[in-house]
Amino acid sequence: MPGRIIDRYEHVPVTQEDLDWADLITLDLSLYEQPGGKEELVKQLDHAVRNVGFFYVKNFNISQGEVDRQFALGREFYALPLEEKLKYHNQKDLESGEYNGYRPAGHRVLGNGVKDNVQVYNIPKFDGFHHREQPPVLQNNIKEIEAFSRKCHEEVVVKLLRLFAILLELPDEDQLVRDHLYDVKGEDHLRYMHYAARSPEENAKVANLYGPGHTDLGTVTLLFRxxxxxxxILNSAGEWKWVKPQDGTITINTCDALTALTGGLIKSSVHRVHTPPADQAHIDRLGVLYFARPNNHVVLDPIANSPLLQRLGLTSNAFTELGQHLTTEQWVKARQTQQQRPRVSAKISTDGKYQYEKKDLEILPGLHAVIHN
Structure with a gap:
């Protein structure tokens, strides 16, 4: 039997408030195939990834209709009764670093008695190594979801990896692509993410934050408009700036694994989720994201054959300085286990500083997560 027809997704209006927007570059990927286009894009990319780690891309060969279809599927999943969604949640798996499937809201207490307001549903990439039962609303559309996942990789991630390779002066611009092959075992995933609106009183108790400042753990994250x-985002001057929803773009941020591979040259971007402005504060927030990571076997040591890293003396990272040579698989498991570990709530100051017990932030002996205040 075919699945029921899913109504198209209608985006809410953008805010009319005058917010302090971040000044981010936009890479036009239509230049990618043009003579000299990659080199021009690398020039634009260089400053962004060394300083703030955030930028937009446009003309990425994924239609707005395809994007909106994923928002519609996410909406349909979150409209399911909680008991139905909980069939795809396993608390023990979550605490051992298995993050695919469903995570309900309220998994963590942020502070002052207020629990987190975010639901997450992760769909692993379709590499043949992550067989999972999906709810019917998603299973009935799984080929479409796979096609979208693969487009995220081929049309955006692969192109960015080649630009990073040129930036690093690697002898082969496909070197990083080979470390991120879609059909090789890895931890890439598509995410539908739902933030429920909270009352002003609850928001005030947690300094008007849905989540404090942090970095992502992979290579790049794609956030659809x-x-x-x-x-x-936290800019290079130490100021928090709002990220504006630009038409026809994906917001990209660079992440921890890429920072490790480049000896710190490429910044792992610091970002947080704030309470929406007053004219949107009553609206639930649905997101569609794609998280790209190196293949599981890739060792996250600084890239040894980059002339640029060698000239700059960037030959170590936070892992190697501890005598660790972690594979992506080891890093993801350690970081996810730390992130999902039950922990006491933070102490939250009135100006929005979150302070956790040191043991709650330990990823590995000698390595702790950082809450960016």
Whole structure:
């Protein structure tokens, strides 16, 4: 029997408030195939990834209709009764670093008695190594979801990896692509993410944050345009700036694994999720994201054959300085286990500083997560 027809997704209006927007570059990927286009894009990319780790891309060969279809599927999943969604949640798996499937809201207490307001549903990439039962609303559309997942990789991630390779002066611009092959075992995943609106009183108790400042753990994260303003980035001047939802773009941020591979040259971007502005604060926020990571076997040591890293003396990272040579698989498991570990709530100051017990932030002996305040 065919699945029922899913209504198209209608995005809410953008905020009319005058927010302090971040000044981010936009890479036009239509230049990618043009003579000299890659080199021009690398020039634009260089400053962004060394300083803030955030930028937009446009003309990425994924239609708005395809994007909106994923928002519609996410909406349909989150409209399911909680008991139905909980069939795809396993608390023990979550605490041992298995993050695919469903995570309900309220998994963590942020502070002052207020629990987190975010639901997450992760769909692993379709590499043949992550067989999972999906709810019917997604299983009935799984080929479409796979096609979208693969497009995220081929049309955006692969192109960015080649630009990074040129930036690093690698002898082969496909070197990083080979470390991120879609059909090789890895931890890439597509995510539908739902933030429930909270009362002003609850928001005030947690300094008007849905989540404190952090970095992502992979290579790059793709955030498809989300008109409910909430994402903020920490710029190189130490200022929190709002990320504006630009039409026809994906917001990209660079992440921990790429920082490790480049000896710290490429910044792992610091970001947080703020309460939306007043004219959107009552609206639930639905996001569609794609997380790209190196294949599981890739060792996250600084890339040895980059002339640029050698000239700059960037030959170590936070892992190697501890005598660790972690594979992506080891890093993801350690970081996810730390992130999902039950922990006491933070002490939250009135100006939005979150302070956790040191043991709650330990990823590995000698290596702790950082909450960016």
């Amino acid at each position: 989300q008109p409910v303003a909430a994402l903020q």
